[in-house]
Amino acid sequence: MREQRVLIAGCGDIGTRLGLRLSATGAQVFGLRRTINQLPDGIHGIAADLTDPAALRGLPACDYLFYTAAANSTDLEVYRATYIKGLRHVLAALPEPPRHLFLTSSTGVYHQHEHDWVDEQSPVRPDSERGRILQASEQLALTSGIPATVVRFSGIYGPGRTHLQRQVKAGIAAPATPLHYSNRIHRDDCVGVLQHLLQKAEDGTAxxxxxxxxxxxxxxxxxxxxxxxxRFGVSIDTRQPVRRSGSKRCNNRRLKASGYRFVYPDYRSGYASLLRE
Ligand SMILES: NC(=O)c1ccc[n+]([C@@H]2O[C@H](COP(=O)([O-])OP(=O)(O)OC[C@H]3O[C@@H](n4cnc5c(N)ncnc54)[C@H](OP(=O)(O)O)[C@@H]3O)[C@@H](O)[C@H]2O)c1
Incomplete structure (x- = not known):
């Protein structure tokens, strides 16, 4: 890739790994978050709060903007501030519009709960306020006037995301009924998908x-x-229903048709690699 300027707003786990990959291909990468001391070499840190427009003065112009901020609380005000106000503030603060905006969202916007298959054409009527906030964030991106792409991730798993493993090690699992489908994506595939889409934009593919x-x-x-x-050699002695959004099944056909090949196409390959580590 020729030298591109990439701004990653909300440069956390996914953003940092994406930033490192892009920086390795020669891009100039800026990572914006409140606490930048953990950002690795290769990512130019910008310490700023997305919810504070004054803190965003002087943002560098960029070719690509990734908005990957995640709320650090389930508080609705924090949600609104992170997913809606923050995005609005960054767009207003940039000295010129980027060539493309990528927003990471979540399959939490879907309301379907009868194990339905969902894809990009499925209707979206979030049944929670958090879902509605994410939907509003998506709309903000898609009506910003900048070419924009929303990427809805399902449940991200990978290094450091150990909630499920810890439950299982404590002998807890979900019951078979009510049936509840989970949809997952390994952290490395989240990064891979974003890099893949950026490369397509760069190649001029719509x-x-x-x-x-x-x-x-x-x-x-x-x-x-x-x-x-x-795999852990533990027996399950407690069945505890999971507290998750509705049971649905996510169809990734569009992403695969765009040429993306999953590193971890299922949970077995993804967890097997984690357990090896
Ligand atoms: N976790 C999942 O299973 C899941 C599922 C679907 C979608 N997603 C989405 O995937 C994306 C990437 O998630 P991730 O795992 O990389 O999240 P993460 O590691 O928590 O990173 C989010 C980053 O946002 C920054 N941030 C939050 N509020 C900010 C603010 N007001 N100003 C500046 N920076 C702020 C945080 O840094 P500071 O605290 O230092 O500011 C943090 O580094 C997010 O859009 C998330 O909603 C996640």
Whole structure:
């Protein structure tokens, strides 16, 4: 890639790994977050709060903007500030419009709960305020006047995201009924998908406004947990229903048709690699 200026607003786990990959290909990468002391070499840190327009004065012009901020609390005001106000503030603060905006969103916007298959064409009527906030953030990106692409990630797993493993190690798993499908994507695939879409934009390929990024295998959550239990050699003695959004199955056909190849197409390959580590 010729030298591109990339701004990653909300440069956390996914943003940092993306930034490192882009920087390795010669891009100039700026990572914006409140605390920048952990950002690695190769990413120019910008310490700023997205919710404070004054703090965003002097942002550098960029070719590509990735908005990957995540709320650090379930508080609705924090949600609104992170996903809506922050995005609005960055767009207003940039000295010129980027060539493309990428916004990471979530499959939490879907309301479907009867194990339905969902894709980019499925209707979206979030049944929670958090879902509605994410939907508003998506709309803000897509009506910003800048070519924009929303990437809806399903449940991200990977290094450091150990909630499920910890539950299983404590002998807890979801019950088989009510049936609840989980949809997952490994952290490395989140990064891979964003890099892939950026490369397509760079090559002049028209991107769709929306991609659903989830692996090939929606799987009932109890099956994932039982598989992990077997790997850990623990027996399940407590069945606890999962507190998640509705049971649905995410279809990744559009993403794959765009040429993306998953590093971890299912939870088995992804967790096997994590357990090896
Ligand atoms: N976790 C999941 O399973 C999941 C599922 C679907 C979609 N997603 C989405 O995936 C994307 C990437 O998530 P991730 O795992 O990389 O999240 P992450 O590691 O928590 O990173 C988010 C970053 O946003 C920054 N941030 C939050 N509020 C900010 C503010 N007011 N001003 C400046 N920076 C702010 C945080 O840094 P500071 O605290 O230093 O500011 C943090 O580094 C997010 O859009 C998330 O919503 C996640």
């Amino acid at each position: 991107l769709k406004p929306l991609y659903l990024a989830s692996d090939d295998c929606p799987t009932p959550i109890h099956e994932v947990m039982e598989w992990l239990a077997e």
